[in-house]
Amino acid sequence: MDPRTSAQDVMRCDLCETAVVQMHCDSCLVNLCKACVGEHMVSDQSKKHEVVQFKLRKSTLLFPVCKIHDKKEDIIKEKNELNETIYPTYQYIAFDVQNRMSQLEKKYGDLSTAITKHGEDWHREIDELVQKLKAEVEKMKNTQLQTLQKHLDEINKIISDIKDEIDSLDVAVKSNDMSKIFKSTFSVERYRNLPQKVLPSLPTFTPCKIKGQHLSKIFGTVSSSSPTSDKYGYSMKTTKNSPEAGSSPPVKQLLDEPEAVTTIDTMYRYYLYNVSCLSNEEIWTRGGDSTMKLYSINQGSLLKSIRTKSGYIPSDIAVTKSGDLVYTDISDRTVNIVKNEKIEVVIRLQNWKPSGVCSTPSGDVLVIMYSDDYPYQTKVVRYSGFTEKQIIQFHDKGQPLYSSGTIAENRNLDICVSDWKANTVVVVNQAGKLRFRYTGHTPGLKNEIFSPRGITTNSQSHILTADHNNDCVHIIDQDGQFLRYINCGLSRPWGLCIDTNDNLFVAQWKTTKVMKITFLQ
Incomplete structure (x- = not known):
C-alpha cells in the first residue's frame, strides 16, 4: 500500500518500525525517524543520501529503469549503425566488386586480343621468313646454275675444238699430198689433261623441331593467377547524413x-x-x-x-x-x-x-x-x-x-x-x-x-x-x-x-x- 495515499493515521520509521516518521531519504525512498538517520547514512556509503524532512520529500517517485526501454535504445543504436555505416559500406563493397568484375572482363578481353594479335604477328613473321628463305634458295640455285652453265660452255667449246681437230686429221689421213701431211700438226696432248670437275654445293634445310612446350616458351605464356585478399581490407563508409559523407564516391x-x-x-x-x-x-x-x-x-x-x-x-x-x-x-x-x-x-x-x-x-x-x-x-x-x-x-x-x-x-x-x-x-x-x-x-x-x-x-x-x-x-x-x-x-x-x-x-x-x-x- 502506498503510504502517500493510504488511510493510515501514523506512519512509522522503516528501520525501527516504532518511532513516528519525521525524515525521508529521497535517494533510497526510505522513511526515517530522527534517531535512525545516522544509521541509515552509514548503512550504504556507496550512495549519496539525500535526507530531507518528510513533508519536503520529492513528490515524484523514482522507479527502477525500464529494461524494455533500454533494449529499445540498444536496438535503435544498432539500427542506426546498420543504416548509416554498415549498409553503405556493403553497398560500396558491392560497387567495388562490380567495378573489379568489369575491369576483369576488359582485362581478359584485352589479354585474348593480345594473344590473337601476337599469333597474327607470328603468322606474318613466319610468312615473311618462309619467303625470305625461299628467295635465298632461289638465289643460291641461280648462282650454282650460272657456275655450272659457264663450265658447260667451256666443255662445249673444247668439244667443238676436238671435233675440228678430228676433221683436220681426217683430211690429212685421206690426202696423198705428202707436203700437206708433213705440215699437219697434232695437239692431242693438250686434250689429255681433262678439266677439273665442278661440283655444285647443295644446301640443306634444318627445321627446328616444333614441340608444344618449347614452342609455348618462344611464343609466350600466360601466368596463372587467382584472387588474393588485401590484408588492409575495406574501410567503413557512411551515409550522406553522417560526418564522413564524402568518403564513398560514386563508382565511375x-x-x-x-x-x-x-x-x-x-x-x-x-x-x-x-x-x-x-x-x-x-x-x-x-x-x-x-x-x-x-x-x-x-x-x-x-x-x-x-x-x-x-x-x-x-x-x-x-x-x-x-x-x-x-x-x-x-x-x-x-x-x-x-x-x-x-x-x-x-x-x-x-x-x-x-x-x-x-x-x-x-x-x-x-x-x-x-x-x-x-x-x-x-x-x-x-x-x-x-x-x-x-x-x-x-x-x-x-x-x-x-x-x-x-x-x-x-x-x-x-x-x-x-x-x-x-x-x-x-x-x-x-x-x-x-x-x-x-x-x-x-x-x-x-x-x-x-x-x-x-x-x-x-x-x-x-x-x-x-x-x-x-x-x-x-x-x-x-x-x-x-x-x-x-x-x-x-x-x-x-x-x-x-x-x-x-x-x-x-x-x-x-x-x-x-x-x-x-x-x-
Missing part, C-alpha cells in the same frame, strides 16, 4: 577510349615538368626556368607569373587545400608557400634537399628529400602545419624504400611515390608499411623501359603515373593491378594532376604543352 567506369579535350601551350623555353590544379578552371605549371605560371584552362591564357625567391628553378609544385601554391627549392633547401603573390619560407632543411611535394586532402604536406652525404638517402616526410609529423624511409627489413621520385596520396591514405631512378612506383600505407611495388606493364606501348615520372590519384583511388619513355600514362588500381594505358598522342609526358571532375592534366616535357584528357565515364 573507365572510358573505352580516353579523349583529349584541350591543349594549353605554356611557352616555356626550356622544357615543362609539372602541372597542378588550382581549380577546374586554372592550373599552375613549372618549367625549366625560375618562373611558375598560372594558366586559364578554357582560354589557354597566362594569368599570373611567380618567380622563385632564390631565382633558381623550383623542384616541384603543389596546391594546398586552401588554394595556396607550394614549391620546393633544392638550391636553398627550402619549402615555400605563395600567398597573395608573396613568398614565405615555411621549411628550411639542414643536410637534406627537398624535391617532390604534394598537398593531401587533410591539409598535410608530403615532401620527398635527398641527403647530402654519399651514398645518398631518400625519405618522405609528412608535415602538419609545416611541423614534422612522420618520416618514411625504410621497409620492415631495414632496406631503403626510395631512391628518388614524385609523390601523391590516395583516397585510402596510401602514399604513392614514382621512383624514376628505380623505374618503380612504390606504395605504402598510412603507417609507412610497404603495400606493393609496380614495375610497369608488359609489353610497353613502345617496348621501352618503364620510366615513371609524375604521379597522381583520382576519386576512384586509381593511381596514374606518366611513362616518359613510352609516351603514355599507366592507370593502376589501389592494389597495383594494371588497368589500361592512356596515350592520346602524348609526347614525353612528365607531370600529372587531376581536377575535382577526374579530368587528367599531363605536362609534356619537350613540347611544353599541357593536355587535358577525360578517361572516366
Whole structure:
C-alpha cells in the first residue's frame, strides 16, 4: 500500500518500525525517524543520501529503469549503425566488386586480343621468313646454275675444238699430198689433261623441331593467377547524413577510349615538368626556368607569373587545400608557400634537399628529400602545419624504400611515390608499411623501359603515373593491378594532376604543352 495515499493515521520509521516518521531519504525512498538517520547514512556509503524532512520529500517517485526501454535504445543504436555505416559500406563493397568484375572482363578481353594479335604477328613473321628463305634458295640455285652453265660452255667449246681437230686429221689421213701431211700438226696432248670437275654445293634445310612446350616458351605464356585478399581490407563508409559523407564516391567506369579535350601551350623555353590544379578552371605549371605560371584552362591564357625567391628553378609544385601554391627549392633547401603573390619560407632543411611535394586532402604536406652525404638517402616526410609529423624511409627489413621520385596520396591514405631512378612506383600505407611495388606493364606501348615520372590519384583511388619513355600514362588500381594505358598522342609526358571532375592534366616535357584528357565515364 502506498503510504502517500493510504488511510493510515501514523506512519512509522522503516528501520525501527516504532518511532513516528519525521525524515525521508529521497535517494533510497526510505522513511526515517530522527534517531535512525545516522544509521541509515552509514548503512550504504556507496550512495549519496539525500535526507530531507518528510513533508519536503520529492513528490515524484523514482522507479527502477525500464529494461524494455533500454533494449529499445540498444536496438535503435544498432539500427542506426546498420543504416548509416554498415549498409553503405556493403553497398560500396558491392560497387567495388562490380567495378573489379568489369575491369576483369576488359582485362581478359584485352589479354585474348593480345594473344590473337601476337599469333597474327607470328603468322606474318613466319610468312615473311618462309619467303625470305625461299628467295635465298632461289638465289643460291641461280648462282650454282650460272657456275655450272659457264663450265658447260667451256666443255662445249673444247668439244667443238676436238671435233675440228678430228676433221683436220681426217683430211690429212685421206690426202696423198705428202707436203700437206708433213705440215699437219697434232695437239692431242693438250686434250689429255681433262678439266677439273665442278661440283655444285647443295644446301640443306634444318627445321627446328616444333614441340608444344618449347614452342609455348618462344611464343609466350600466360601466368596463372587467382584472387588474393588485401590484408588492409575495406574501410567503413557512411551515409550522406553522417560526418564522413564524402568518403564513398560514386563508382565511375573507365572510358573505352580516353579523349583529349584541350591543349594549353605554356611557352616555356626550356622544357615543362609539372602541372597542378588550382581549380577546374586554372592550373599552375613549372618549367625549366625560375618562373611558375598560372594558366586559364578554357582560354589557354597566362594569368599570373611567380618567380622563385632564390631565382633558381623550383623542384616541384603543389596546391594546398586552401588554394595556396607550394614549391620546393633544392638550391636553398627550402619549402615555400605563395600567398597573395608573396613568398614565405615555411621549411628550411639542414643536410637534406627537398624535391617532390604534394598537398593531401587533410591539409598535410608530403615532401620527398635527398641527403647530402654519399651514398645518398631518400625519405618522405609528412608535415602538419609545416611541423614534422612522420618520416618514411625504410621497409620492415631495414632496406631503403626510395631512391628518388614524385609523390601523391590516395583516397585510402596510401602514399604513392614514382621512383624514376628505380623505374618503380612504390606504395605504402598510412603507417609507412610497404603495400606493393609496380614495375610497369608488359609489353610497353613502345617496348621501352618503364620510366615513371609524375604521379597522381583520382576519386576512384586509381593511381596514374606518366611513362616518359613510352609516351603514355599507366592507370593502376589501389592494389597495383594494371588497368589500361592512356596515350592520346602524348609526347614525353612528365607531370600529372587531376581536377575535382577526374579530368587528367599531363605536362609534356619537350613540347611544353599541357593536355587535358577525360578517361572516366
